[in-house]
Amino acid sequence: MPEMQFLVQWPDGHEQSCYSPSLVMHDYLEPGTEYEVAEFVKRTSEALTVASDRVLAKFGMRCTSAAQQMEEIHDVGAGYTSGVVRVLRMSGAELL
Template identity: 55%
Template sequence: MPEMTFEVRWPDGHRTEHYSPSLVMHDFLVEGGAYPVADFVARTHEALDQASERVRARFGFACTSAMHSQQRIAAEAGGFSTGDVTVLRMARREAGS
């Protein structure tokens, strides 16, 4: 199953990298795109739910790493009431790397 990471810049300029067990993130975000914080959280939450369900369908269990990414994104977003999150990079990664 192809995996990916995506790096974002938050409204205050700091950057974080997140993991998805599926390339489904490309259906919700575009590299270089800027999203209001609440929209970014909603998009990534839905994408990571779908990614986790793809893992469940294939392996019989949900992806805890996707859930962890959701939690990290929500925690980061909690510090912002306005501003945009910019997607800096979306990269496929090989499984297990």
């Protein structure tokens, strides 16, 4: 199953490298696009849930890395009351 990395920049300029066990993230985020924090958290949560479901269907268990990444995004997102998250880069299996 192809996996991917995506690099985002939070409203304060902090960059975070994120992981998805599936390329489905391309259906939810666009490189170079800015999303309101709440919208970004919503989109990534939906995408990581779909990705984890795909892992479950293929391997019989959910992806704990997707769950951890979703939790990290929720935690960071909770620290902002406003602002935008910019998707800097998205790539396949290679590291950012």
